Amino acid sequence: MGGQLTYLGVPLARPRVGFFELTSCEGCQLQLLNNEATLLDFLNLVEIVNFREGMSERGDNYDIAFVEGSVTRQDEIARLTEIRKNAKVLVALGSCACFGGVNQLKNRFRDLDWVKKEVYGDFPIESMEVHPLADFVQVDLEIYGCPIKKEEVERIVTDLVVGNTVRHPEYPVCMECKANENICLFELGELCLGPVTRAGCDAWCTSNRRGCWGCRGPATVANLKQLEEIMHTYGFDRETILDRLECFGGFASFADTLRDKGKKTPTGRKNP
Amino acid sequence: MIFKVFKKEELARLHELLAVNIMVGPVARGNDRNGKPLYDFEVVSDFAELALDYTQTVHSPKRFVLPYRETLSTFTLNPNGWEKQVDLNVRHPLVFFGMHACDINALNKLDLVLAKSTYPNPYYLGKRKNLFILGLSCNPEPQCFCRSMGTDSASHGFDLFLTDLGGKYFAEILSATAFDLLSQISCQEPSSKDHTLYKHLTNEKSKRYTTSVDTSDLTKILDLEFASKAWDYWGEKCLSCGTCANVCPTCYCYGVEEQIDLDLRHAGKTRSLHSCNLIDFAKVAGGHNFRPESATRLKYRYYHKHRGFVEAFEEPLCVGCGRCGAACLADITPPEVIASVRGKM
Numbered sequence A: 001m002g003g004q005l006t007y008l009g010v011p012l013a014r015p016r017v018g019f020f021e022l023t024s025c026e027g028c029q030l031q032l033l034n035n036e037a038t039l040l041d042f043l044n045l046v047e048i049v050n051f052r053e054g055m056s057e058r059g060d061n062y063d064i065a066f067v068e069g070s071v072t073r074q075d076e077i078a079r080l081t082e083i084r085k086n087a088k089v090l091v092a093l094g095s096c097a098c099f100g101g102v103n104q105l106k107n108r109f110r111d112l113d114w115v116k117k118e119v120y121g122d123f124p125i126e127s128m129e130v131h132p133l134a135d136f137v138q139v140d141l142e143i144y145g146c147p148i149k150k151e152e153v154e155r156i157v158t159d160l161v162v163g164n165t166v167r168h169p170e171y172p173v174c175m176e177c178k179a180n181e182n183i184c185l186f187e188l189g190e191l192c193l194g195p196v197t198r199a200g201c202d203a204w205c206t207s208n209r210r211g212c213w214g215c216r217g218p219a220t221v222a223n224l225k226q227l228e229e230i231m232h233t234y235g236f237d238r239e240t241i242l243d244r245l246e247c248f249g250g251f252a253s254f255a256d257t258l259r260d261k262g263k264k265t266p267t268g269r270k271n272p
Numbered sequence B: 001m002i003f004k005v006f007k008k009e010e011l012a013r014l015h016e017l018l019a020v021n022i023m024v025g026p027v028a029r030g031n032d033r034n035g036k037p038l039y040d041f042e043v044v045s046d047f048a049e050l051a052l053d054y055t056q057t058v059h060s061p062k063r064f065v066l067p068y069r070e071t072l073s074t075f076t077l078n079p080n081g082w083e084k085q086v087d088l089n090v091r092h093p094l095v096f097f098g099m100h101a102c103d104i105n106a107l108n109k110l111d112l113v114l115a116k117s118t119y120p121n122p123y124y125l126g127k128r129k130n131l132f133i134l135g136l137s138c139n140p141e142p143q144c145f146c147r148s149m150g151t152d153s154a155s156h157g158f159d160l161f162l163t164d165l166g167g168k169y170f171a172e173i174l175s176a177t178a179f180d181l182l183s184q185i186s187c188q189e190p191s192s193k194d195h196t197l198y199k200h201l202t203n204e205k206s207k208r209y210t211t212s213v214d215t216s217d218l219t220k221i222l223d224l225e226f227a228s229k230a231w232d233y234w235g236e237k238c239l240s241c242g243t244c245a246n247v248c249p250t251c252y253c254y255g256v257e258e259q260i261d262l263d264l265r266h267a268g269k270t271r272s273l274h275s276c277n278l279i280d281f282a283k284v285a286g287g288h289n290f291r292p293e294s295a296t297r298l299k300y301r302y303y304h305k306h307r308g309f310v311e312a313f314e315e316p317l318c319v320g321c322g323r324c325g326a327a328c329l330a331d332i333t334p335p336e337v338i339a340s341v342r343g344k345m
């Protein structure tokens, strides 16, 4: 699309981008197509060479690879390694790619063969322990969220194209929640991971009166020790907290400590 | 000051006269998990919606003069340059119906920095100048320590202040607008009985405070206790979440971000309120962070409010409303923090 891309009269290169999915629901990629109002502008900004969700042609000639999903099969490791080789910038798109996402819930079970049997029965399928991308390749940029927030991706892509530094909010969801003048859910007797979870979603859940599940992973400062104390004060038990902390994988190592059991944890997990 | 009294029934009439404007007032927002009623300031059109016997609102009235997020300017970009559009976001006058003394004083404090300084903030000024404030007497809550901050009564910064005398209101008139307004309802001169009642209620109110902060020599004590272990104690609990600053009627710190639109032809500059407790508050270009520890950031919040501001303006940047402590999930409250630094805990 479009002719020469310019910003304030300065010519800019239109990056070639590819979108790829490993094990995921493809919800993050769909989010990108969801915004009809800005879709054309988005498509004008980049040259898409690979996007199964949105087009049929394929190409391997890309500058930026957006990879959605977590790694759950050997062939995905090979694909990911290949993508890494082709891309100048590899972006982990969404919480599955960043932390393992909802998929990594199965890592909670000691016996993964049992899990496979429960889910797939006798159907022959390969499915190993769930890993984030960073366990296998270097990830240059992480875009958090389950799903990602399209406004945030649009901002990040714009920054990448014009060469601005990409920044994530460092503070927790509470900051955005309070800016939306919500009554704190703890006051209403509900549980919320907002105090330790990285903002950027504009307090999506809490502004709709649902406690945060920590899908964006830990904020730069995530005072989990204090969170435990808060949970105690407000009368939530450890299992309830763990259910939340383990949901998306961003708090995996803290959850493991909290669970206090000798289960092996996947390597390279983020330390909250 | 001019004083009047009027019967309680007249208040609805007063509301009606003011209701030609956009009006903001206290409304009920349900109950908390312990059944305690919650209140906030909202735009209201109906007199019946107002919860005039409200306790403390969860959030302060700050956002009506200093929004959490505000677009400062937008830009139209073209190959040869750009055009800038500035909008102060002042749309209409606003009537505040029922503001307590602490919040009136909080606006007065914001004025010192945002309106009366060498470089007034036009976005703030435009909104602030277009307020009509009707103040209302209150009953101290357990969290309130306004008396210690000298903000339990307001002497300026409102148009009209009403004290509930039972069957009638005792009205203090501070502006011509308020005077004209009261001439349109049925008012009387206060009798000596009214004076006695007013004094009695004031004395009674003083007795009801349960929380206080010892401010004697506080600036010096804070100076002396820069390395106090107390800061580490509170810093360890702090979530660096910024809730305290967001609910605070006097915190005004902000960050400004520029963002280019996806079409590369438009851009904007947005101001968002920030908090000194946030990890990147003192992070500068190049990545150095002057306050990487929670304890130093938390300390700074107290230093700004109870030392730096006092030295600059001879009053603290705190009205003792207690909102920050009430909202803090880590239970960090100014009375306790200050007591601990004073060595009283």
Ligand code: SF4
Residues within 6 Å of the ligand: A173, A174, A175, A177, A178, A182, A183, A184, A185, A186, A192, A193, A194, A195, A203, A206, A212, B243
């Ligand atoms: S509801 Fe959650 S995000 Fe909002 S202030 Fe409370 S803890 Fe923070």
Ligand code: SF4
Residues within 6 Å of the ligand: A145, A146, A173, A197, A198, A201, A203, A204, A205, A206, A211, A212, A213, A214, A215, A216, A217
């Ligand atoms: S509020 Fe929490 S769970 Fe919801 S989108 Fe934001 S980070 Fe994710």
Ligand code: SF4
Residues within 6 Å of the ligand: B237, B238, B239, B240, B241, B242, B243, B244, B245, B277, B298, B324, B327, B328, B329, B330, B331, B332
């Ligand atoms: S003092 Fe409390 S409200 Fe303020 S940043 Fe720390 S934890 Fe959050």
Ligand code: SF4
Residues within 6 Å of the ligand: B244, B247, B248, B249, B250, B251, B305, B317, B318, B319, B320, B321, B322, B323, B324, B325, B334
């Ligand atoms: S610091 Fe706390 S008590 Fe003081 S004005 Fe702010 S919110 Fe109220």
Ligand code: SF4
Residues within 6 Å of the ligand: B245, B250, B251, B252, B253, B274, B275, B276, B277, B300, B301, B302, B304, B305
């Ligand atoms: S206390 Fe902190 S956030 Fe509040 S005005 Fe002072 S420096 Fe700013």
